[in-house]
Amino acid sequence: MTPAPFRTALLSLLASPLLLSAPLLHAEDEVAQLPEDMLETARQLKQTALESDLAWDLTEGLLTEVGPRFAGTDGDRAAVSWALTRMRELGFQNIQAEEVEVPRWVRGDINVEITAPYPQDLVAVALGGSIGTPDEGIEAPVRQVYDVEELRSLSRSQVEGHIVFFSQRMERTRDASGYVGAVGNRTTGPAVASEMGAVAAVIRSIGSSDERVAHTGGTRFPDDVKRIPAAALSNPDADLLERQVATGRPVTMKLRLTSRMLEPTKSANVIGEIPGSDPDAGVVLLGAHLDSWDITPGAHDAAACVGIVTSVAHMISQMDEQPKRTLRVVLFANEEFGLSGARTYAENRRNRLDEHYVGIGADLGAFAVWRFDTVINEDAMPVARALHQLIEPLGVEMGTNEGYGIPDFIPLREAGMPVLDPLQDAAPYFDIHHTINDTLAKVDPEQLRQNVAVYAALTWMAANMDVALRPTPEDD
């Protein structure tokens, strides 16, 4: 795509850590001057991305030919096979399926009903990791609380023998703060309820839509806490339960779940590379996860993300000019139910984790990117601002250096890997997240292309620029 020979011009100012740490350069508006030819290539890549259908084709292919692909299932195995085939077709190198042990949880069937005062069936899904009920189900009075904090304020006698219902509704926000502010009800609520003697727990779905579709997701029980059945109600069903509670009449519910845990099994991280010209320059890690929850095709979470990072690497491989750094696409196994793919990846490379120059991940779907965060050396923020200028015309705001990346980067971030973190619009994402509703119909081709353009430009710069990004220990 860029016919002219191209050599990264050393950006002397930013290449000097000493100079970067000079106080004068910390001004809020300091913008680094990156090499113009490198920027120009990145701009051309953006344009190519905006005209490319590859990310769509990959997303559509994964959804049509595989669909749901929960860790350890037939769908998971089909997804690994699909990814390996696609990487081979697209000319990736050093392709491998890296073995990962994954837990094997089976959802089974679920029936949740209000049995009094006004009997009605509710739309619900088991939370990942839930145990089943006895065959006859569990019927008990309902104790409604807003959240874990309110639950903890109750006495044990108010909770014992009850089904605890967490009624908090997540706020719909453009960043993920609404989700973060409510998800504790799901991850720890059932365990806290169990510690206080509850016989089961139901939560209002951690999701923001009014569709009658419940959101699953994992729940965790410490080893010393008795597991109890746990499920999520759709928002309209949680509304109904709240309205019945509000009548003041005693409310009872009945749950019947056949969820159960099987023995762990095997899956794989699927890895492929576009080799760089300088084997010593480190690796740009492009990460997304290949698995999905069992109930959903996972279009945004994260088939489209697989499409984004895979297509970006392929687009760069098709250029006349080779990137300096190797691009490594990692499609992680089992993000959804314990991050064992991410942990295996980091563990297998524990002696060379610093080969990761930077990580760029996608796991917040493929609605338009609206903000650009980072996790880098504070002294490199002028470079972050320069990168932002490149993607600002795509509608992206400058964020902060308090980025997050993706869950699969957690072990690598803890080991010091820098992160460039494009943030997608989280508002529509959490309407469909972890539901049957996360389908191709929710993926907008235009917004998907905008994502590819953002990631392509950032990836090209990350693959070629001479800047120390790694956070220093003082930054932590």
Next chain:
Amino acid sequence: MTPAPFRTALLSLLASPLLLSAPLLHAEDEVAQLPEDMLETARQLKQTALESDLAWDLTEGLLTEVGPRFAGTDGDRAAVSWALTRMRELGFQNIQAEEVEVPRWVRGDINVEITAPYPQDLVAVALGGSIGTPDEGIEAPVRQVYDVEELRSLSRSQVEGHIVFFSQRMERTRDASGYVGAVGNRTTGPAVASEMGAVAAVIRSIGSSDERVAHTGGTRFPDDVKRIPAAALSNPDADLLERQVATGRPVTMKLRLTSRMLEPTKSANVIGEIPGSDPDAGVVLLGAHLDSWDITPGAHDAAACVGIVTSVAHMISQMDEQPKRTLRVVLFANEEFGLSGARTYAENRRNRLDEHYVGIGADLGAFAVWRFDTVINEDAMPVARALHQLIEPLGVEMGTNEGYGIPDFIPLREAGMPVLDPLQDAAPYFDIHHTINDTLAKVDPEQLRQNVAVYAALTWMAANMDVALRPTPEDD
């Protein structure tokens, strides 16, 4: 509400059929002059309606205390009891539960999956009246057609032994034309497929949303046609099936349904009146249906409609001034599965059907009314325009005299009953129609109040004005 004594001023112009039939009065823009004091009371009723919560309270109550209420089920019986109680509490008179025989269809369970080339489970619902499959299900190759017309163009050998898939997507329109243009696939498609040797039929849901929620509804088999199992896929699932068909590889599906028909049972039309001052002036029929499909709380279809007509009659009963005509609220049984409530109502009054001065029904939900149609004597169109002027400030356009009313009015319309026909916004209605998604969360209190205001104003005028509305035989 209207303290001043009030007597309907005879509108001599319009009260004279002879004069009304004069050609000069047929001009497109002719607007009748209705009595100003009557209009003023109607305007005050509108204002009261815009501040009333009664329709909301009724809607919310039916959904909280009853929920789904399919003909012949426990929910149906609870709904009849609920409606009788509410009518008594609201001071209705001549309250009765009019016995109606209803068919008793049981949905059972359903599993629909693509078994080749890429196995995936699909979200589907049985169509009302479908038979079940053998226990082991039915697996067969898929024959995709756009609609019934394309199906009929095929040879029997192309259809025989196949599962026919109707792929037509209904258009999302503000009137109901998109629905009408596609619903034939549901009502007659499976029977036509059976006649051509198909072993089962699946349709793309007759619904306009991209939520992964399937729309049910009745399908009909003539007595001499063999019944075959029939189901509807959600739009995203129909998309997926189309994508697999588009790969060119043979597609097979497997259906398993346990649907079955039981013996007919009993339900009831719930009827209550607000008596008018003139027993000989006829009745204004306010109609909605009390039943719902089995899978849905039926918030828009038609709990909110029950709320609208019941609250309008109650509001008028609270005025100082008595309406001239009796308001009769009829909450019909079993609209959804054969209209037996409507037929029973008409049959029981077969010798006095002309007591119905006019019918005003609600069965298109409670999104904002945007158009006003009629089914009246063409000569009375200047009156329709005058009524329209009354509700135009609420955002209502003037429609045509080609109105429809509600399905429950069909037997009465056939007997000549005039209809005033406010048309709600059908676009969002058919996103949720006949789905689990038709919940209170989809009802907007402001739009519900706008409905009540439109119906209240029209009902007051209908109860008092001296105009011959009944279509003449020549109009038919």
